[in-house]
Amino acid sequence: MSKENGVIYRISGPVVTAVGISPRMYEVVRVGDEGLMGEVIELHGDQSVIQVYEETSGVRPGEPVVRTGQTLSVQLGPGLLTKIYDGIQRPLPELEKTMGVFIKRGVDADGLDLEKIWDFNATAKKGDSVSSGDVIGTVQETKTIEHKVMVPPGVSGKIKDIKSGDFNVTQTVCTLEDGTEIQMMQKWPVRTPRPFTKKHAPEVPLQTGQRILDFLFPLAKGGTAGIPGPFGSGKTVTQQQLAKWSDADIVVYIGCGERGNEMTEVLDEFPHLMDPKTGEALMNRTTMIANTSNMPVAAREASVYTGITIAEYFRDMGYDVALMADSTSRWAEAMREISSRLEEMPGEEGYPAYLSSRLAEFYERAGRVETLAGGDGSVSVIGAVSPPGGDISEPVSQGTLRIVKVFWGLDAGLARQRHFPAINWLNSYSLYPPSLDQWYRDNIKGDFPEIRTEISALLQVEAELQEIVQLVGSDALPVDQQLTLEVARMIREFFLQQNAFHDVDTYSDLKLQYNMAKAILSFQEESKKAIAGGAALEDVVNIPARTDLMRGRFESGYEDKIDEMLEAMNKQIADTMEAN
Amino acid sequence: MTGKEYRTITDVKGPLVFLNKTEPVAFGEIVELRLTDGTLKNGQVLDTSDDQVIVQVFEGTASIDKQTGIKFLGDVFKLPVSTDMIGRILDGAGRPRDGGPAIVADEMADIIGAAINPYSRQSPSSFIQTGISAIDACTSLVRGQKLPIFSASGLPHNDIALQIARQAKLVDSDDDFVVVFCAMGITAEEYNFFVHDLERTGALENACLFVNLADDPAVERLITPRLALTAAEYLAFEHDYHVLVIYTDMTNYCESLRQIGAAREEVPGRRGYPGYMYTDLAMLYERAGLVKGKKGSITQFPILTMPGDDITHPIPDLSGYITEGQIVISRELHQKGIYPPINVLPSLSRLMNAGIGDGKTREDHKSVSDQLYAAYAQGRELRGLVAIVGEDALNERDLQLLKFADIFEDQFLRQSRDEDRSIGEGTLDYAWKLLSNIDTKYLVRLDQKWIDKYHPTDKKE
DSSP: OOOOEEEEEEEETTEEEEESOOOOTTEEEEETTTTEEEEEEEEETTEEEEEESSOOTTOOTTOEEEEEEEESEEEESTTOTTOEEOTTSOBHHHHHHHHOSBOOSSOOOOSSOSSOOEEEEEOSOTTOEEOTTOEEEEEEOSSSOEEEEEOOTTOOEEEEEEOOEEEOTTSEEEEETTSOEEESOEEEETTSOOOOSEEEOOOSBOOOSOHIIIIISOOBTTOEEEEEOOTTSSHHHHHHHHHHHOOOSEEEEEEESOOHHHHHHHHHHGGGOBOTTTSSBGGGGEEEEEEOTTSOHHHHHHHHHHHHHHHHHHHHTTOEEEEEEETHHHHHHHHHHHHHHTTOOBOGGGOBTTHHHHHHHHHHTOEEEEOTTSOEEEEEEEEEEOOGGGOTTSHHHHHHHTTOSEEOOBOHHHHHTTOSSOBOTTTOEESOHHHHHHHHHHHTOTTHHHHHHHHHHHHHHHHHHHHHHHHHOGGGSOHHHHHHHHHHHHIIIIIIOOOTTSTTTTOOOHHHHHHHHHHHHHHHHHHHHHHHTTOOHHHHHTOHHHHHHHHGGGSTTHHHHHHHHHHHHHHHHHHHHHHO | OOOOEEOOEEEEETTEEEEEOOSOOOTTEEEEEEOTTSOEEEEEEEEEESSEEEEEETTOOTTOOTTOEEEEEEEEOEEEEOGGGTTOEEETTSOBOSSOOOOOOSEEEESSOOOBOGGGEEOOOOEEEOSOHIIIIISOEETTOBOOEEEOTTSOHHHHHHHHHHHOEESSOOOOEEEEEEEEEEOHHHHHHHHHHHHHTTGGGGEEEEEEETTSOTGGGGTHHHHHHHHHHHHHHHHOOEEEEEEEOHHHHHHHHHHHHHHTTOOBOGGGOBTTHHHHHHHHHTTOBEETTOOOEEEEEEEEEOGGGOTTSHHHHHHHHHSSEEEEEOHHHHHTTOSSOEEEEEEEETTHHHHOSTTTSOTTHHHHHHHHHHHHHHHHHHHHHHHHHOGGGOOHHHHHHHHHHHHIIIIIIOOOTTOOOOIIIIIIIHHHHHHTTSOGGGOTTSOHHHHHHHSOSSOOO
């Protein structure tokens, strides 16, 4: 590869034009005397247009531009978990060490700790034929996650030598007969999806412990979801809840162009959170990428690719990975900003014409796949969208909705009523239930899908009745419809509302969700009977056992007590009949 | 690299000057323009290449001709900073405006300001008591937060900002705030109002003002907040001050941003504002916070007037996505004669939960706030219903809530401009008193243990 040096011709914000080099598209170059990192995004005659990942003020025309010959890549290997990176995989704690609390420029840092010694445990042996993606050994990366060291894509052959022992990520752990040396660390260009054998249909739900999500609008492992919502409607809290509680093996959390203090909150909180399944710190399965809104915009553009490449790498080991991107709108805006500096012809609202294809390409990197090694792994992608003014007719929301299969629509009105999570049950949807229903029948209860249908139908009916109530007041409705309203209110307040900040209520497993839904339907049924038997609606509604049942969800051990509470409720309902 | 003066201007367009072939000029470099009559103007490089340089002129391009000499000063914009800035009034470009001597620099600080490493930030968690019940109870402010006031023309946002500046104090320490005040395009009258009030209360000695008035160059407005924040950062992170930054009016700032964008013939985003406005605003708002290992802090109070009272307008909208909540001023409450006319329903403080509760404000704060909120929200909703069906159609619970909404506005929200309510007795106890107008069985958001402890025994007034 020819390494050439060029010079800067023009600087306009994060976009720099260089002459005298002929790099490849998306090649990484070093810009200026300080060697700022940049990426070639356009070739134009003898000019190369570069987006620079760091602040460019003070840089002059005539300063050098140096090719590196590589496209923007991430380092993959043991040591990714528990890390917190900026958009181009520089570990933030390392940056703090070298430049203090403010992020200055021209500093390089490796994504992986190159010195750290890992205990490599070879699982392949001499003479084995291996090819791309095959696991040749393991490393216990964190207490809960075993890192599988794989043959890098494009490499295959017979193992000549492999040894267990203590190595750092750049030392050779395995040699093939053709002389290829394999290290624990591999590099992968972020804009290229990592290879796999084939995609499977999603059949297993990603359990999140969030009732409205799991029960009404489930996401499948390997699926895609979009959460659009105006500011203050709880996008970030929802994303964080998913990062905390979803039953993925690995979580990649991308804070893309969001608030610094909020990112700090995540960073402070995560190391103290325990995984309900393993009892170990959640951080052990998490990688975070934080590129706050005031960090360089080009690095923000790169951050989602950095994140999804890391996610794909763990998928290739056979893990279920959940990736949260908060917020994809900021990513799209970064594209818009760079596009406008390039003086490209804009599409809608100034966004580049390729916006929707970029969004599609990104979400398409999700999926449940058969890995090269023959295993099963998945990447689920959950993207927050921040539509201006909460109006989802804008290009980023629309581009996202065309691709994702699940839509969790956040609603400012609900947030204002302090109904959280403020997900609107009337306009949200999930296209996964048909392919997941079998799983629910086999693993939770045979009538799970039917119960779900009944619950959503009740909410639908409530919406219609509410329109009448707005006009004439609820007293004008017949008793059975008043009961329906009461049941729907119970669904909303008892089931859909969930307090993310409450120790117990923050997470409900599917079994409990099913039981809670059943309890609501049981209340409806028993009340109907009681009312038909002469009980007054008011008495039925005001029985103390129902309040106990509803309040119970804030107490630990609720899943064991709910049946008993339900029985007590049903009995009291029956008693109201006798009282009359 | 000083010395060389270029006379190669080719075009002048709006606030921009285009000139040909120069020595290599740095992006962001500061420029001095000497007009033929000897007047000096300042500018900054917006775009630089071997062939052409684009300079944005802070004082406007009036009287610039092709004979104007341009000197590149070899450095990016830096502000001389020193603790002597406290008590001073500076203009929008950082020069003394109060007739005093120039600031003797302890340090020259780059005004762009580097991003704080998110890993190095410290989570804000100290409650700031503003003495305004609506804010303290429902949208509590914490140190290191950026909480804008979303207002509109004709509303008393300036009074509220001043009241906050005057009364803000930490409950867990004796540290005082230093106020950095940044005026962008406000009228001389508004400015006098601020200065007069700060003088009257003696707060001016503890404040540093950066002032760009409506008749000052619009382009200068783009650097004024950066200067103010640079000074704030210096005071907070080099000298351990707790700094309260008030800037008004962000809407004028954004207008200037749009003006430059248009002059450069950039592709506009929504409503003609540049596509990078989000990033640009973030570069200001994100300069709030606390960092590990430093005692000082920066808390921001940007004021913006929503054009046409429209909260979905790009300026409040993009701001809301960056700031940690918002305080919304309501025209309806203002017209009812209520001061401060804060509508708590769309107002929000995202950092509230971190700053309240046992040991910070009071154990029952969260419950009380939720209950006030819920009761007021329902009461307001009922007003709509009453307008249609009349009060007779309401049941006892609804009647109480309806009445509570009025009491809440009239007694809880309303307070005088110099009334400083303490969080415990002044605000929370008062809230309990007002809530006692509602039967306890309807107060579902209050835990029984708080009812037992705080509910005034003399129920009903």
